[in-house]
Amino acid sequence: MQRVGYLGPKGTFTKMAVDAFFEEGPFIGYENIPACLEAVERGDVDLGVVPLENSIEGSVHLTIDYLIHEVNQAVVTELTVPIRQHFLVHPDYNGEELTHIYSHNQAIAQCQQYLYKKYPEAEIAYTASTAKAAEVVVEQGVHTAAIGNHLAAEQNGLNILTHNIHDYDNNHTRFAVVQNTPVPLETKTHKPMKHKTTVMITLPKDYVGALHQVLSAFAWRKMNLSKIESRPMKTGLGNYFFLIDVDQPYDEVLFPGVKAELEMLGCTFKLLGTYPSYLLEMDPVANK
Ligand SMILES: O=C(O)C(=O)C[C@]1(C(=O)O)C=C[C@@H](O)C=C1
Numbered sequence: 001m002q003r004v005g006y007l008g009p010k011g012t013f014t015k016m017a018v019d020a021f022f023e024e025g026p027f028i029g030y031e032n033i034p035a036c037l038e039a040v041e042r043g044d045v046d047l048g049v050v051p052l053e054n055s056i057e058g059s060v061h062l063t064i065d066y067l068i069h070e071v072n073q074a075v076v077t078e079l080t081v082p083i084r085q086h087f088l089v090h091p092d093y094n095g096e097e098l099t100h101i102y103s104h105n106q107a108i109a110q111c112q113q114y115l116y117k118k119y120p121e122a123e124i125a126y127t128a129s130t131a132k133a134a135e136v137v138v139e140q141g142v143h144t145a146a147i148g149n150h151l152a153a154e155q156n157g158l159n160i161l162t163h164n165i166h167d168y169d170n171n172h173t174r175f176a177v178v179q180n181t182p183v184p185l186e187t188k189t190h191k192p193m194k195h196k197t198t199v200m201i202t203l204p205k206d207y208v209g210a211l212h213q214v215l216s217a218f219a220w221r222k223m224n225l226s227k228i229e230s231r232p233m234k235t236g237l238g239n240y241f242f243l244i245d246v247d248q249p250y251d252e253v254l255f256p257g258v259k260a261e262l263e264m265l266g267c268t269f270k271l272l273g274t275y276p277s278y279l280l281e282m283d284p285v286a287n288k
Contacts, residue, residue: 002186003028005036005045011131011152017079017175018049020280023186032128033062034070037178041071046183048073053227054083055172057109063176064231064243067272068200075198075273077177077185081280084171085111087162088134088146088153096142098122102133103147106173111147113167119145134158177275192276195249196226201242202233204266211242217261218246221254243272250274 004022007014008029018027030036033050040048051060067073085107089098101108101115101122107130108115115124122145127133130148134156137146146158153160177185203210218225224247233239248254250271259269 001026002047002183003045004047004049005030005039006049007033007036007051007129009129009131009135011134011148011155012129013081013083013149013173014049014051014129014175015131016149016151016282017081017173017280020081020282021077021079021177021187021190021278023188031132033060034066037063037066037071037073040073040178040180043180046179046181047076047185048178049079049175050178051106052078052174052176054106054110054174055170056166056168057106059229060106061231064229065234067176067178068231068241068243069234071180073178073180075176075275076179076182077275078196078277079175079177079280080172080193080278081175082171082282083110083166083173084149084164085130085147085166086150086153086160087114087165088137088148088156088158089161090137090142090144091157091159093142093145093159093161098145099143100125100140101145101147102127102136104128104130104133107133107147110166110168110171114165131155176273178273190278190280193279194247194277195275196277197246197248197250197255197274198272199244199246199255200268200270200272201244201262202268203240203242206238210265213265214242214262214267217258218244221257223248223254223258 006018050063131152133146134152137144227245229243230240
């Protein structure tokens with residue numbers, strides 16, 4: 001038995017990823033990302049599943065910052081799923097004026113053009129998840145709409161007014177499966193696309209070529225980087241950490257070599273996880 005916490009409620013994209021990947025639960029939905037990660041930290045659940053990055057809108061900063069600053073957890077798996085955003089309305093909706101449109105900020109951002117062109121007058125309101133937005137529409141009635149998936153529509157009895165309203169066709173989100181204490185994962189059968197390692201690096205101070213030196217430590221070892229992102233340390237303007245995804249599993253030669261080299265330069269080096277990365281092709285009928 002594995003207790004899997006996820007960004008809920010039921011009907012989020014996170015839950016779709018959880019259902020597609022895990023063999024069994026129990027599955028416990030949390031109403032926002034910090035609540036989910038805190039539950040993992042306390043040991044209320046064995047694993048947490050939270051969104052990490054979207055191909056249109058970019059990183060989910062709340063997840064990244066929380067993993068760096070607030071909790072001590074390892075990324076143990078990465079799940080990439082296709083995202084189809086739909087425009088959801090109340091079952092009694094009959095062409096009334098829509099005054100408020102609700103969704104998660106990532107979903108709103110993925111549908112900016114659609115909203116701007118079709119509903120320029122409506123007020124945009126943010127919720128902690130797309131499924132929460134669907135619940136709000138049930139409560140608030142025919143003058144409101146939500147952006148979310150078909151699962152949220154079904155579970156809340158909403159109608160899909162327009163399918164696939166995201167501004168770019170290639171819409172995917174990466175989710176991180178995190179844990180605090182190692183437990184084996186009970187999953188359905190999936191074949192990983194690749195294996196990755198994520199590290200966090202800080203520089204001693206701002207000087208000419210500092211980042212170049214960091215990147216060189218990977219480059220001359222022929223280690224391919226698939227992402228580099230800087231985020232504020234939250235200790236003052238100009239202080240950043242770098243999150244680097246390396247396209248290979250952790251090993252006992254190359255990574256310790258990079259670490260030693262960077263530490264000699266005064267950098268810090270922290271391993272955040274080494275994990276398989278899966279692309280989950282959702283059931284095309286279910287994820288219509
Ligand atoms: O709100 C949800 O349904 C989520 O699972 C969160 C989330 C995200 O944070 O990126 C997941 C996938 C979509 O990109 C939109 C929202």
